[in-house]
Amino acid sequence: MGSPIRMTRTTRDVLETLQAATSRNDATYGLEICKVTGLGPGTVYPILTRLERVGWVRAYWAEDDTRGPRRRMYELTGEGVSAIQAVEATAPSARPRWAQ
Amino acid sequence: MTDVPGEYDGVPDGDTVLMTFGRAWECLADDDIEGALENATRALTQIDDPLPDHVIEAALALEREIVVRSGSDPGLNEYRAALQRTGGLRVSTRRATIGRPSLASWRLCDWGANLAVEPERGEEWKEALLQVAAENGRGQVLRYAAGLLYAGLHSRVSWWVRRAATPCVAYLCWMLRSQVRTWVPLLGLLLWGGLETAADTGPGAAVVFVILSGVGFFGLVEWLRKRWNVQVRRTDTRP
Numbered sequence: 001m002g003s004p005i006r007m008t009r010t011t012r013d014v015l016e017t018l019q020a021a022t023s024r025n026d027a028t029y030g031l032e033i034c035k036v037t038g039l040g041p042g043t044v045y046p047i048l049t050r051l052e053r054v055g056w057v058r059a060y061w062a063e064d065d066t067r068g069p070r071r072r073m074y075e076l077t078g079e080g081v082s083a084i085q086a087v088e089a090t091a092p093s094a095r096p097r098w099a100q
Numbered sequence: 101m102t103d104v105p106g107e108y109d110g111v112p113d114g115d116t117v118l119m120t121f122g123r124a125w126e127c128l129a130d131d132d133i134e135g136a137l138e139n140a141t142r143a144l145t146q147i148d149d150p151l152p153d154h155v156i157e158a159a160l161a162l163e164r165e166i167v168v169r170s171g172s173d174p175g176l177n178e179y180r181a182a183l184q185r186t187g188g189l190r191v192s193t194r195r196a197t198i199g200r201p202s203l204a205s206w207r208l209c210d211w212g213a214n215l216a217v218e219p220e221r222g223e224e225w226k227e228a229l230l231q232v233a234a235e236n237g238r239g240q241v242l243r244y245a246a247g248l249l250y251a252g253l254h255s256r257v258s259w260w261v262r263r264a265a266t267p268c269v270a271y272l273c274w275m276l277r278s279q280v281r282t283w284v285p286l287l288g289l290l291l292w293g294g295l296e297t298a299a300d301t302g303p304g305a306a307v308v309f310v311i312l313s314g315v316g317f318f319g320l321v322e323w324l325r326k327r328w329n330v331q332v333r334r335t336d337t338r339p
Contacts, residue, residue, distance in 0.1 A: 031228040040243075041228070042250030049218065049255060059220075069227035072220060 004054045007087060013037040014047045015084055018057065018076050027073035029062075048074060056080030117143045117151070121158050125165075133166055137175035144182035151186045159183050201233040205245035212245075212252030217259045221252065269328065276321065276330040286317050 005011060017036045021028040028036075033044050051057040057080055062071040076084075120143035127135035140162055144151075151159070163183070166176060201209070209229050213222035225248050232244045275281045290310055298306035324330070 029228075030224065031231055034244075040250075041225075041247035042254065043247075045221075045248075045251035046254045046258070061220075069223045069230070071227050072224040 005050060010039055010043050011047050013039065014044060018074060019084065022076045022081065027075040029071050029073050056083055117155050118158055121162055124162055128165060134175060136166065137179050141175065141179045141182050144186055156187045159187065201229050201241050202238055205229065205242045208245035208249045212249035215252035216255040218255065272324065273328055273330050276325050277333055279332060282321055290314060
């Protein structure tokens with residue numbers, strides 16, 4: 001069966017930001033993803049919801065002693081990392097075959 | 101540190117102050133916070149006229165950036181005092197709106213969070229909105245809040261669609277698992293369409309209709325089977 005996530009350009013941008021955070025052994029949050037990708041929250045949060053639903057991303061509340069609302073952090077799961085690698089390995093090139 | 105150019109030794113006006121802020125931003129780009137503050141404060145202390153609105157905006161933007169970068173700096177109080185003296189009441193009014201989302205954006209965020217299916221969105225989005233308000237102007241905060249409302253709406257609508265589609269997809273998968281269940285209704289439909297076309301237009305058009313529709317149905321069935329990973333039962337595929 002194919003990937004449960006359609007690899008649109010925006011999904012790829014969000015995944016790249018999450019991958020960059022994972023490579024720093026860090027997690028990221030929605031607003032930071034918006035800033036890095038230049039996408040609006042109306043695009044980023046639905047993608048995060050989908051990624052969380054298929055198990056590619058794990059979300060948790062940041063430990064914070066300050067008062068006020070807490071920050072929700074996102075990080076790639078092991079399943080997510082291997083799924084992205086599999087998708088990247090099988091993804092056809094963006095250029096048509098005759099142009100390669 | 102970058103020095104204030106000699107032309108500011110005279111009596112600067114609002115535009116000259118803006119140019120000095122350009123210098124100050126250059127200092128900030130070099131991480132020279134002290135230089136940025138010194139340049140900007142010197143220009144402000146040399147002006148006696150009340151600052152126009154656009155200069156106040158620029159001065160407050162510079163102040164915000166310095167606070168974000170360094171938290172506090174010994175020169176910041178002096179700069180703030182100079183700004184207060186030349187900007188007066190308008191500085192206080194502008195400053196009061198910085199870092200606090202407007203009621204409209206707060207409401208948009210609230211509506212979005214209430215629409216969203218995920219219960220944790222309310223707290224998460226309020227935290228994000230507060231941070232956006234601390235770093236940006238009112239317009240940007242409102243745009244961000246509108247995006248949150250859209251995200252909430254998207255969450256609710258896609259949840260409804262998923263709920264409605266799940267039994268339909270399950271039924272279609274059950275049909276597609278068997279060649280008999282798939283093709284008997286489709287062939288019936290083709291036969292009925294062919295007979296109607298023959299009666300209306302003629303046998304030639306009916307043959308063309310049946311062939312084209314048959315090819316179309318075959319393509320659709322194969323595409324759906326591949327998309328939903330439906331395996332046809334082996335007993336059905338035997339000749």
